[in-house]
Amino acid sequence: MSDLETQDRARRVLEACRAAGFTLATAESCTGGLVIGALTDIAGSSDVVDRGFVTYSNAAKMAMLGVPEAILAAHGAVSEET
Numbered sequence: 001m002s003d004l005e006t007q008d009r010a011r012r013v014l015e016a017c018r019a020a021g022f023t024l025a026t027a028e029s030c031t032g033g034l035v036i037g038a039l040t041d042i043a044g045s046s047d048v049v050d051r052g053f054v055t056y057s058n059a060a061k062m063a064m065l066g067v068p069e070a071i072l073a074a075h076g077a078v079s080e081e082t
Helices: 003-020 034-040 058-065 069-075
Strands: 024-028 049-054
Touching: 003 034, 024 034, 034 049, 058 069
Parallel strands: 024 049
Antiparallel strands: none
C-alpha cells in the first residue's frame, strides 16, 4: 500500500468515526505503530483518537492489553485469539 493510500484510508476512518460519534484506540504489534501513526499524522485527529498501544513483546501484551498468558501459550502472539 502506498503512502497516499494509507493516508486516504486513515482519513476515511477518522471521518467515519466522527460521523458515528466514535472514538478509537489501536492495539498493534508487528505493524510497530503504523496504524496509529497514520491516524495521528492527520491534523485534528485527537477528537477521534483516544490512544494507541504498540505491544511487541508477549509481556507487554499481557500487561497493557490484558491478553491472558494461557492464550499466548496456546495460540502464539499472532492469531485471531490474541
